Amino acid sequence: MNILVLSPSRKKASDKTENTSGLAELIKNGGHAVENVRFRDFSAVLSLKLRSAAKRFDMIIIEDLVSGESDFRSRFARIIDRAERKAQSVPNTKAKIDFKSYFNPAKSEKSSESREVKTVTYMRKKTHVFTLSAGGKTAYVFTLGGCKAVALSKGADISSLGDLPEKVIELFDENCASYPDGYSLNERTLEVLNFFERHFPRKGDSRKELARKCVMITAVFAFVAAGITFIYNMYVMPMQNAAVQSDIRTVFYQTETDPVTGKKKAKALNWKAIQKQNSDIKGWIRINNTKIDYPIVQCKDDDKNYQFYLHHNHLKYSSGYGAIFIDYRSKQGLNSKNCIIHGHHMDDGSMFANLCNYGMYSGNLSFYKKAPVVRISTPKGGTETYKIFSVFKSNVDPSQGEYFDFYCNNFKSKAQFMNYVYNLRVRSLFNCPVSVNENDKIISLVTCSYEFTNGANTFRTVVVARKCRDKESPSVDVGAASLNKNPVWPQCYYSRYGGVRPTVSTFSEEFKKGKLKWYDGNGKFKGSEELPTSVEATTVPPTQAPTTVKPTVAPKNRTYTVQIISRGSSLVKKTVKAGTTVKIPKIKNYKSGGYKYTFAKWRVKGFGSRKYLSKKYSKVKVNSNVKMVAKFKKTKLKTPAPKPTKPAVKPTKPAPKPTQPPTEPPTEPETEIEETEAEE
Numbered sequence: 220m221n222i223l224v225l226s227p228s229r230k231k232a233s234d235k236t237e238n239t240s241g242l243a244e245l246i247k248n249g250g251h252a253v254e255n256v257r258f259r260d261f262s263a264v265l266s267l268k269l270r271s272a273a274k275r276f277d278m279i280i281i282e283d284l285v286s287g288e289s290d291f292r293s294r295f296a297r298i299i300d301r302a303e304r305k306a307q308s309v310p311n312t313k314a315k316i317d318f319k320s321y322f323n324p325a326k327s328e329k330s331s332e333s334r335e336v337k338t339v340t341y342m343r344k345k346t347h348v349f350t351l352s353a354g355g356k357t358a359y360v361f362t363l364g365g366c367k368a369v370a371l372s373k374g375a376d377i378s379s380l381g382d383l384p385e386k387v388i389e390l391f392d393e394n395c396a397s398y399p400d401g402y403s404l405n406e407r408t409l410e411v412l413n414f415f416e417r418h419f420p421r422k423g424d425s426r427k428e429l430a431r432k433c434v435m436i437t438a439v440f441a442f443v444a445a446g447i448t449f450i451y452n453m454y455v456m457p458m459q460n461a462a463v464q465s466d467i468r469t470v471f472y473q474t475e476t477d478p479v480t481g482k483k484k485a486k487a488l489n490w491k492a493i494q495k496q497n498s499d500i501k502g503w504i505r506i507n508n509t510k511i512d513y514p515i516v517q518c519k520d521d522d523k524n525y526q527f528y529l530h531h532n533h534l535k536y537s538s539g540y541g542a543i544f545i546d547y548r549s550k551q552g553l554n555s556k557n558c559i560i561h562g563h564h565m566d567d568g569s570m571f572a573n574l575c576n577y578g579m580y581s582g583n584l585s586f587y588k589k590a591p592v593v594r595i596s597t598p599k600g601g602t603e604t605y606k607i608f609s610v611f612k613s614n615v616d617p618s619q620g621e622y623f624d625f626y627c628n629n630f631k632s633k634a635q636f637m638n639y640v641y642n643l644r645v646r647s648l649f650n651c652p653v654s655v656n657e658n659d660k661i662i663s664l665v666t667c668s669y670e671f672t673n674g675a676n677t678f679r680t681v682v683v684a685r686k687c688r689d690k691e692s693p694s695v696d697v698g699a700a701s702l703n704k705n706p707v708w709p710q711c712y713y714s715r716y717g718g719v720r721p722t723v724s725t726f727s728e729e730f731k732k733g734k735l736k737w738y739d740g741n742g743k744f745k746g747s748e749e750l751p752t753s754v755e756a757t758t759v760p761p762t763q764a765p766t767t768v769k770p771t772v773a774p775k776n777r778t779y780t781v782q783i784i785s786r787g788s789s790l791v792k793k794t795v796k797a798g799t800t801v802k803i804p805k806i807k808n809y810k811s812g813g814y815k816y817t818f819a820k821w822r823v824k825g826f827g828s829r830k831y832l833s834k835k836y837s838k839v840k841v842n843s844n845v846k847m848v849a850k851f852k853k854t855k856l857k858t859p860a861p862k863p864t865k866p867a868v869k870p871t872k873p874a875p876k877p878t879q880p881p882t883e884p885p886t887e888p889e890t891e892i893e894e895t896e897a898e899e
Contacts, residue, residue, distance in 0.1 A: 220251045223276040228257040245381040273366035280369045299346045310339045312409045337411040344402040362401030457567045460540045490598040503596040508589040509573035513543045521547035548628045564667040571666035577610045582648030588697040593684045604693035605684035608653035611646035616677035620710025632746025633657035641726040646707045652699035656740030659685040671711045785849035802838045816851040
């Protein structure tokens with residue numbers, strides 16, 4: 220008999236000097252062919268592929284592995300179950316689909332008979348586990364893929380197990396009538412179903428089977444829909460957009476073949492051809508060493524509520540890629556003092572996604588040196604070069620910190636414009652060797668950025684460049700560029716990485732100190748330095764005198780409103796400077812209408828994502844507009860039982876029996892109520 224003995228290893232895996240186990244020697248001396256294999260743990264036993272080993276041996280003995288019946292069941296249940304499924308062939312229950320019975324009208328009367336479900340019956344084998352006393356311990360005997368197997372318990376005395384193979388064979392022979400070859404036979408009936416009957420609900424299915432099929436069908440449809448969406452977004456849309464952009468570039472960049480050399484050379488830009496496709500095309504933008512090479516469009520009907528080319532390409536077809544378009548605030552288009560141009564940040568790197576190559580959490584100086592300028596062509600102005608002087612990150616969600624309004628387009632004075640430029644440069648990731656003065660025009664390229672948004676569309680990367688002046692070299696001395704060691708970030712940056720946000724001054728103050736090396740103007744201009752906002756000013760009729768607008772406070776002296784409300788009335792309402800600590804008044808509990816109101820917590824507005832504060836706070840530091848409303852828990856008061864009154868004694872009438880005092884009303888559970896807020 221060919222026997223495999225699996226024995227536990229007593230030495231390290233690298234030590235191969237271990238001799239044959241004592242059990243293997245005893246069985247070998249009994250006249251059997253024995254192969255002894257060592258294992259370190261149960262996972263090593265599984266790695267031996269017992270099912271494949273069962274085909275080569277007549278018996279497998281696993282020595283010193285299990286500690287009891289529960290241990291054996293938990294370790295070998297799956298192995299035995301898989302082995303018996305491999306050892307026995309199951310009748311084929313797949314039926315072919317008879318399409319003629321479905322689509323042939325002549326067989327409509329016999330359709331019910333033709334679809335009658337057939338059944339097949341077979342005897343299903345199930346491995347039976349026998350127990351055998353071996354070496355003073357219990358051994359577990361079973362069939363593994365047609366091969367007899369024995370699992371010995373730990374601590375068994377192997378000196379008396381020389382005749383173990385014979386005992387195992389005797390055990391199988393004794394139980395041959397009840398368990399032939401170690402199997403129990405159970406009759407099982409299976410339905411012969413075609414594809415549709417197996418996977419789609421049909422008459423006669425149990426509730427469990429109907430639920431299984433419905434769940435499976437839903438899962439399949441969801442998977443297919445997700446797959447189609449993924450393929451469309453990742454492959455179809457990029458291919459469509461690339462084809463559209465390639466077509467217009469072919470039309471725009473006219474080329475001709477040199478008859479002598481046979482090489483292609485560029486001709487004049489074909490503005491007429493592309494403006495025939497869409498009259499909204501106002502220019503063309505290109506940045507070397509990037510994918511940015513697109514037409515610039517502007518829709519005259521855009522406003523703050525809707526911008527057409529946000530979701531349409533330059534051919535006015537609906538597209539998730541949109542187009543490179545001019546912001547509605549830039550009424551004068553590319554001739555604006557600050558022309559704001561938008562583009563989507565697409566995952567395939569198209570549109571304005573390459574703007575983020577200038578830097579994420581810090582500046583990418585090597586990329587800036589490769590692409591320091593922006594080139595914009597117009598039908599009448601030719602090709603102009605714009606030199607990049609600021610690349611910065613900004614938030615558009617107030618919860619991420621103070622919002623810097625970079626959508627400004629109209630400037631009331633040169634002082635206001637230069638103060639805006641100063642704010643752009645202190646936020647820049649680079650110290651760009653590009654000068655700026657009050658007579659320059661600038662462009663702002665804006666795209667979505669995702670450094671601090673967790674996928675939300677609330678952060679921006681902005682690249683600002685100024686137009687190259689007359690007779691000025693279009694090149695930039697990139698060797699003089701450097702990283703800005705301390706740019707101004709939104710507050711969310713410092714909340715995550717720490718550090719102190721630099722103090723932002725004004726252009727005039729820094730100019731007086733002589734710190735603005737990038738400024739090459741004369742500095743002789745008047746006007747308010749108050750930063751403009753992107754809100755459109757109301758048009759004033761000529762007959763009406765213009766209203767004087769009181770300037771807001773400069774950022775360094777910013778003030779905020781603090782309001783503390785309790786029981787519908789304002790306890791505190793005042794305006795304080797940023798960073799001021801405001802003391803919170805003590806909130807008292809009160810009783811009203813048979814209820815007791817206990818102060819529980821504060822509902823707040825102005826602390827970012829925090830909506831509630833505990834009542835332990837006695838003061839708050841103000842860095843934004845703050846509104847705090849006291850929240851109370853109400854509990855119904857227990858009403859005491861009325862004392863029984865003594866009846867008046869009258870000699871003529873007997874005293875009446877005292878009435879039973881009313882039962883105490885049940886108390887209501889504590890509930891939190893919404894406090895009425897006072898209007899600000």
